[in-house]
Amino acid sequence: MSPSDTVLLTTPLDALHRELGGKMVPFAGYAMPVQYPKGILGEHLATRSGAGLFDVSHMGQVTIEAADPAALLEKLVPGDIAGLGVGRTRYSVFTNPAGGILDDLMISKLAPTKLYLVVNAACKQADFAHMKDKLGADADIRMLDDRALLALQGPKAAEVMSGLCDGAAQQPFMSIRETQVAGIPALITRSGYTGEDGYEISVPSAKAEKLARLLLGLPGVEPVGLGARDSLRLEAGLCLYGSDIDTETSPIEAGLSWIIGKRRREQGGFPGADRILAELADSPAKRRVGIRPDGRAPARAHTEITDEAGNRLGEVTSGGFGPSLDGPLAMGYVPAAFAQPGTKVKLVVRGKPLDATIVAMPFVAHRYFKGV
Amino acid sequence: MSEMRFTKDHEWIKVEGSTGTVGITDYAQHALGDLVFVEVPEAGRTLKQGDECAVVESVKAASEVYSPASGTVVKANATIADQPGLVNESPEDKAWFFTITLSDPSELAGLMDRAAYDEYVKGLE
Structure with a gap:
């Protein structure tokens, strides 16, 4: 079938x-x-x-109720959830023991005893099982189907x-x-x-x-x-789970070190902390970067990225055409030495190496509400 | 009046004398959605029937265009490389992809005429 x-x-x-x-x-x-x-x-x-x-x-909506659900969830994510105020929302990731990412998610604190999570559709059953397995003895965890x-x-x-x-x-x-x-x-x-x-x-x-x-x-x-x-x-330069981040990539490689709170950096205590904190201190081997093809041809996911001499650097993880940019755009992973905006690289599209440039993200400026 | 012939991959070719003009069908442009990039073959390139000869890309995906006939590319339509959206607007007229000198006009007998193509497309829906 x-x-x-x-x-x-x-x-x-x-x-x-x-x-x-x-x-x-x-x-x-x-x-x-x-x-x-x-x-x-x-x-x-x-x-x-x-x-x-x-x-x-299709996305998974989950509540976690416990005496202190933030302390429990911190066993699975590197974010500072204890420090999240009631009524506040934070972006985070579930990490695995190897420091890779199991899923990315939004965590909101409805009350000191209740968290509300939104997780990816493709991962929701696995996320739910993971939370039940690790936290279920101490918390009431529900999928809001x-x-x-x-x-x-x-x-x-x-x-x-x-x-x-x-x-x-x-x-x-x-x-x-x-x-x-x-x-x-x-x-x-x-x-x-x-x-x-x-x-x-x-x-x-x-x-x-x-x-x-x-x-x-x-x-x-x-x-x-x-x-x-x-x-x-x-x-907007935002990661798509399964393409730009996955069980192999760490939050540091993905440029998500900002999601790891100060207290968590000092104390660790989340899956994969050894690798993640070491990468924070020393810089990871590769980094997620924004890439602008110099021409008009889009470079899709899995397009090879090389240096100007043709040596393989990595590959595109998401790529296509940006209607607001009116041009092609991509993100992918390259060694840290090539991650600086302005660095010239090649994207191998249909066998042809095309000129491209590493750029800062987002490609289109965020316009989030900043307050009245 | 020259007749258009069609492939199962949704290309068309219009033949006048020994020269064919090639493009993609209205069904194809509709299925692809808004095109944002088109790559046409260079003049002088030799193609066999069924060879990949052009690329069309929507926001979401890239697709290949296959040559409906064998021959040598005479001229490509530079306008559609600059304005990919023209393929959505005028797929079977202004947004022709290239002209080709046919090396084996007998191949055209294997392609569909308008009525057969329309019937074929109906079967896909």
């Missing part, structure tokens, strides 16, 4: 995607819209100029949400609130995966379509599929 023959799971918005003309593709075991009739280019640009509505209900997750992203997101939800415009970046959106009980984080201002809105599955229709009926809001979600996050 080929993967396409297996029965795909659907999100609570499946019927709406089809009604909107979404081109449905298998993704992490779910039927998901890769694009709508507007197309990836148009959806991408609509998100950067207005507001894009994304169905991310009865909830949908919508993301509203773009410069008009705050204005759109303000009409449906009190205090939405003032909500700080990387914070969480339990509130109501148009009368629907919701868990709202001000965060996203596009580099734009925006929200991720968790609602009961049964209310998801009502909320999505309401949002899509407002001016400037366009449905956006997985295709543009990928080009938006790539322009």
